[in-house]
Amino acid sequence: MSAEVLAGLTVDAVDWDHADAVRLRAEQQHEIDLRYAQPGRPPETGPDGLPVRDTRDQVDPDTLLATLVLRVDGVPAGHAAVRDLSGRDDYRGGLHPDATAEVKRVFVAAGFRGRGLSRTLMEAAEDAARAAGARHLILETGLMQPESLGLYLRMGYDPVESFGVWSSEPGSRCFGKWLVPDAVTGPDLGRTPAPRPAVTLREVPWGDPDAVALRRAMWAFLQERYPELVPDVEARGGHDAVDAERGRAALATFVATLDGRPVGCATLVAAGAGPRHLTADPVRGIGGLASAGTPDAPGFEMRSVFVDPDVRRAGVATSLVRRLEDEARGRGGRALFLATGFRQPEALRLYVGLGYRPVLPYPPHGTPDDPLLLYLGKPL
Structure with a gap:
């Protein structure tokens, strides 16, 4: 029938x-x-x-x-x-x-x-x-x-x-x-979004105290959702040591404030280039780029995107992502990529709503061996 x-x-x-x-x-x-x-x-x-x-x-x-x-x-x-x-x-x-x-x-x-x-x-x-x-x-x-x-x-x-x-x-x-x-019900079902105050963004060094405090809050959030990450971070010297290591790749870091209070952060890094584990196009359907980053078609990656849970739904994350997109374009970028955990559906909804689509794993996420991540990208 x-x-x-x-x-x-x-x-x-x-x-x-x-x-x-x-x-x-x-x-x-x-x-x-x-x-x-x-x-x-x-x-x-x-x-x-x-x-x-x-x-x-x-x-x-x-x-x-x-x-x-x-x-x-x-x-x-x-x-x-x-x-x-x-x-x-x-x-x-x-x-x-x-x-x-x-x-x-x-x-x-x-x-x-x-x-x-x-x-x-x-x-x-x-x-x-x-x-x-x-x-x-x-x-x-x-x-x-x-x-x-x-x-x-x-x-x-x-x-x-x-x-x-x-x-x-x-x-x-x-x-x-x-x-x-x-x-199913959730904490946001039927909730009226709060009025959106103006979000202020400022570029800061990786070691800016506000940015450091926000990334520590992000780690506390991640520990709850991904407890399996804790042993690896502790084996590498703890969060502060890992954070300092990650900072060496930072090209630009931004802190978002609401009413003068730091409430969010995000960082731009260069996406990995070089040989891929597959010859297939990693951005099928979103622009036909041949790799995350090449000398002729540079790509960038957003990392450490975090917003204080108390002010979510106020447009902070969107403002941070848009600012990273502008920064990547200003540096000649043709695409922006990200990796996020699968236990963060609210983040995935945000990125999909902003035009990001799943891509193949890209350097330094060169193989699909991490069971926690999803990879997305967007042409710029």
Whole structure:
């Protein structure tokens, strides 16, 4: 039965083993094999010469709520599936809550990209999950798929703790979205934004006392959300030693004040250049730059962006980011990058709202071995 018809576009519910669904999943798997292959090392093949599939993440058809095939003028162009995870092992020592569903195998064939079809598929998957009684929809993707990361962030998905068979993979990233608005509440739900006083910015040395105090407050904030960072920082001599080390790369540091009180800080550094671990473009869809930074196309990175929680939603972070963008442009920069932790959905929403999109890991974040970070960039 057709779920949607729009000017030659249909999204149909089919069986898992439908020929079109099987073919589209095979195309997706081939693309994933290429993206995640180690440089210089071809994918492992079996006696038949075909790539050896990872058998860890097999979908049990009995758990499926829907398998969807998107067609354009009758031509199979996209695929998505939704399965029920209620009460099933989350591979983190627990069980998924009731009314939890997972979207799987979201794929649009290469010749049909750039038309918004991935969003159409995701909306159809959300509708199917709601119709089956799901309240929370989760999914898994990887750092080597920045287009997918960007789609999910723009559709209101927030990062969640890793789950499933990929939970121990450092390059895996998981997201979730509440399908029923009343199913989740947060500290900002229904809160009226405070009036925005004027934000004043001033450039300061890295060692400016106000900037140092704000970065210490940032570290206290990060310790609560990322306790696994503490042993490494302590092994390197503690926060002050690490902070001094990071300061050597600073090109420009800014402190934001409200009513004369320092409430935020941010720093600009040069983005790493040199050989990359992949030949793929790290800024797909946001300008076609070949690397984070080269002599002909310099890129910059924002670091240590922090705003006092008491004054958030007052425009401080936006002012700081805009100031860093201006500084990077003034230095001839063509792109601005950042790395942020996945347990900071409020920061991710800010950056996405300001036009930043996921990119591949970039120097000095040269490999996807850090399980905590997401990488974003924006052409200037």
